Amino acid sequence: MSALENSLQGLRETFRRDQVWPFLIDKQSKVDVSNQMILYVEGLNLSFDGFKALNDLNLYVNDGELRCLIGANGAGKTTLMDVITGKSKPDAGSVYFGQTHNLLTKDEADIAQLGIGRKFQKPTVFEEQTVFDNLELSLKTDKRVIQTLFARLSPSEIDRIDEVLAIIGLKKHRFMKAGALSHGQKQWLEIGMLLAADPRLLLIDEPVAGMTAQETERTAELLTSLAGERTVIVVEHDMEFVRSIARTVTVLHQGSVLAEGTMDQIQNNKDVIEVYLGEEAAEA
Amino acid sequence: MSKLINWFTEGRSSGQYTLPFVILLLGVTVLASAANLLLPQDSALYVSTYSITLLGKYLCYAMLALAVDIIWGYCGILSLGHGAFFALGGYAMGMYLMRQIGDRGVYGHPELPDFMVFLDWQELPWFWLGMDQFWFAMVVAVVVPGLLAFVFGWLAFRSRVTGVYLSIMTQALTYALLLAFFRNEMGFGGNNGLTDFKEILGFDLQADSTRVSLFIATAVILSLVLLASQRILSSRLGKVTLAVRDAEPRTRFIGYRTERYKVWLFVYSAVIAGVAGALYVPQVGIINPGEFSPINSIEIVIWVAVGGRGTLIGAIIGALLVNYAKTRFTAIMPDGWLFALGALFVLVTLFLPKGLMGLYGQLQSKRRQSAEQEVQS
Numbered sequence: 291m292s293a294l295e296n297s298l299q300g301l302r303e304t305f306r307r308d309q310v311w312p313f314l315i316d317k318q319s320k321v322d323v324s325n326q327m328i329l330y331v332e333g334l335n336l337s338f339d340g341f342k343a344l345n346d347l348n349l350y351v352n353d354g355e356l357r358c359l360i361g362a363n364g365a366g367k368t369t370l371m372d373v374i375t376g377k378s379k380p381d382a383g384s385v386y387f388g389q390t391h392n393l394l395t396k397d398e399a400d401i402a403q404l405g406i407g408r409k410f411q412k413p414t415v416f417e418e419q420t421v422f423d424n425l426e427l428s429l430k431t432d433k434r435v436i437q438t439l440f441a442r443l444s445p446s447e448i449d450r451i452d453e454v455l456a457i458i459g460l461k462k463h464r465f466m467k468a469g470a471l472s473h474g475q476k477q478w479l480e481i482g483m484l485l486a487a488d489p490r491l492l493l494i495d496e497p498v499a500g501m502t503a504q505e506t507e508r509t510a511e512l513l514t515s516l517a518g519e520r521t522v523i524v525v526e527h528d529m530e531f532v533r534s535i536a537r538t539v540t541v542l543h544q545g546s547v548l549a550e551g552t553m554d555q556i557q558n559n560k561d562v563i564e565v566y567l568g569e570e571a572a573e574a
Numbered sequence: 575m576s577k578l579i580n581w582f583t584e585g586r587s588s589g590q591y592t593l594p595f596v597i598l599l600l601g602v603t604v605l606a607s608a609a610n611l612l613l614p615q616d617s618a619l620y621v622s623t624y625s626i627t628l629l630g631k632y633l634c635y636a637m638l639a640l641a642v643d644i645i646w647g648y649c650g651i652l653s654l655g656h657g658a659f660f661a662l663g664g665y666a667m668g669m670y671l672m673r674q675i676g677d678r679g680v681y682g683h684p685e686l687p688d689f690m691v692f693l694d695w696q697e698l699p700w701f702w703l704g705m706d707q708f709w710f711a712m713v714v715a716v717v718v719p720g721l722l723a724f725v726f727g728w729l730a731f732r733s734r735v736t737g738v739y740l741s742i743m744t745q746a747l748t749y750a751l752l753l754a755f756f757r758n759e760m761g762f763g764g765n766n767g768l769t770d771f772k773e774i775l776g777f778d779l780q781a782d783s784t785r786v787s788l789f790i791a792t793a794v795i796l797s798l799v800l801l802a803s804q805r806i807l808s809s810r811l812g813k814v815t816l817a818v819r820d821a822e823p824r825t826r827f828i829g830y831r832t833e834r835y836k837v838w839l840f841v842y843s844a845v846i847a848g849v850a851g852a853l854y855v856p857q858v859g860i861i862n863p864g865e866f867s868p869i870n871s872i873e874i875v876i877w878v879a880v881g882g883r884g885t886l887i888g889a890i891i892g893a894l895l896v897n898y899a900k901t902r903f904t905a906i907m908p909d910g911w912l913f914a915l916g917a918l919f920v921l922v923t924l925f926l927p928k929g930l931m932g933l934y935g936q937l938q939s940k941r942r943q944s945a946e947q948e949v950q951s
Binding site: 375377397398399402403407408410414415416417418419423426427428433434435438439440441483487 | 811
């Protein structure tokens with residue numbers, strides 16, 4: 291009996307009129323942001339060996355927004371990024387990019403080609419290759435094997451690389467090996483690699499770790515200038531930096547959202563003071 | 575401006591020595607061949623047919639080393655089972671050569687090779703059909719290693735098996751094939767393998783001219799493979815390959831399906847190994863399951879390490895030098911060779927991490943360092 295019910299249920303699910311069969315969805319279709327919302331994360335749960343890294347997490351990000359994620363170690367910031375970029379699969383929940391792209395059904399490469407770029411916590415660039423090559427590899431191109439074998443740089447692509455080089459301030463280091471760059475320059479190169487791909491959504495994990503005050507300032511400028519045209523989500527520990535760039539801040543705590551609002555609202559939020567700024571507030 | 579940059583990015587690759595090297599290789603080949611065929615035997619410059627065959631054998635090994643270098647040096651996949659692809663290519667050629675013997679075998683059977691008559695088989699197994707055609711045997715020599723590499727690579731890389739686990743699996747692969755080919759029931763001559771070949775394409779395998787032709791063919795094919803590989807690895811695909819080697823997750827997150835790149839490079843490499851095997855067998859005159867032994871595959875890795883991985887020419891030079899040393903050494907002290915090889919590997923790893931090709935750069939940086947020290951003092 292229950293088997294019959296199950297199959298009936300499955301049939302109903304298949305013919306739901308508010309959904310489109312997966313094979314009918316155009317893979318290259320545009321990101322649908324007609325509701326001004328680019329990322330929908332709902333009811334996300336993920337546990338590693340009983341440890342709940344994500345606990346019923348909900349997050350909505352507007353198109354063109356610059357959002358900062360803060361939270362103590364183990365609050366789930368990096369895990370959330372892993373789920374969005376397809377590195378980890380959650381136990382439950384849904385992640386939609388625009389209104390149509392279900393990110394949980396896609397792998398890392400698919401998600402990257404949809405226009406979601408990710409910068410790692412530790413700067414990861416291709417150290418043995420030149421800055422130019424690093425950017426060439428990141429360009430928004432056909433990334434299948436045969437097409438890559440016969441790929442040639444078009445003038446517009448070279449212009450695009452030049453443009454990015456100018457933005458990240460590495461024009462002079464064009465033909466230098468990426469491994470020879472300073473730590474801050476590597477961070478920028480990695481951001482540049484994301485930009486070269488012309489992404490819709492940038493996930494940036496600790497962009498100013500290990501940067502000098504001057505470099506931090508320039509990074510802040512860069513990130514704020516990106517927002518609007520692109521959506522930027524920044525994870526950062528440096529509160530000064532967050533204050534200098536953030537319009538909206540989301541505080542994560544134990545795998546779920548604790549508070550959301552402007553920096554001032556957050557700083558006056560009772561829960562946040564208790565769990566996150568608690569020690570600092572107590573000291574002060 | 576953009577054209578200039580384009581030119582720079584094209585010409586900056588490490589391939590600048592490839593063409594001179596190919597010219598040198600072909601030049602030596604032509605000279606050695608001429609010295610064998612045109613000079614009288616008592617001339618001081620005469621190159622014996624034995625030496626020609628030995629050189630041809632070395633070149634086959636060089637091609638095999640090139641295959642390993644492509645995936646190890648450029649893509650970071652340490653295959654300890656490339657001997658398997660080499661041997662499979664060799665067996666395909668061996669089967670053709672067996673069929674060429676015809677009724678000149680010991681038992682004089684018009685169709686069955688000797689070992690089948692000996693095993694009292696009545697007819698050819700299905701996989702021996704068509705192997706009397708040279709073109710078909712050559713297709714098999716390319717397709718079988720390629721197919722095996724595809725299936726193996728697809729399973730391994732899709733499940734993201736990397737590093738030492740992958741290396742162990744490749745060892746297991748070649749060992750499993752070793753055991754399988756030892757069995758008489760497999761229909762590949764069991765323990766003895768395939769041997770006693772008479773002719774290839776109607777030419778007597780013992781004749782000097784055939785030997786020289788095989789040697790020249792090997793040199794030409796090695797050159798072509800080297801040029802093609804250089805071209806592939808200096809394309810954007812080569813850059814993606816290096817990216818996979820150095821930071822695979824990053825490569826994936828900028829939109830490349832890295833497992834597909836790895837599979838196709840692995841297949842390309844296996845095909846080269848298969849071709850090398852097919853060229854090897856008519857020159858040495860035998861193929862047996864010993865070629866599958868795990869030790870052989872490890873030796874290839876040592877050739878590449880000695881020459882310098884990630885430099886195609888280095889792999890070739892490494893294979894030539896180590897095999898020349900092996901020929902010399904085993905003549906003097908046959909039992910000591912494996913110890914010498916092990917010592918060589920340890921020494922190279924410790925003192926020449928970039929192999930012989932990296933020696934120049936190493937010396938230069940040392941000179942720079944000592945110069946700096948002088949300035950400081």
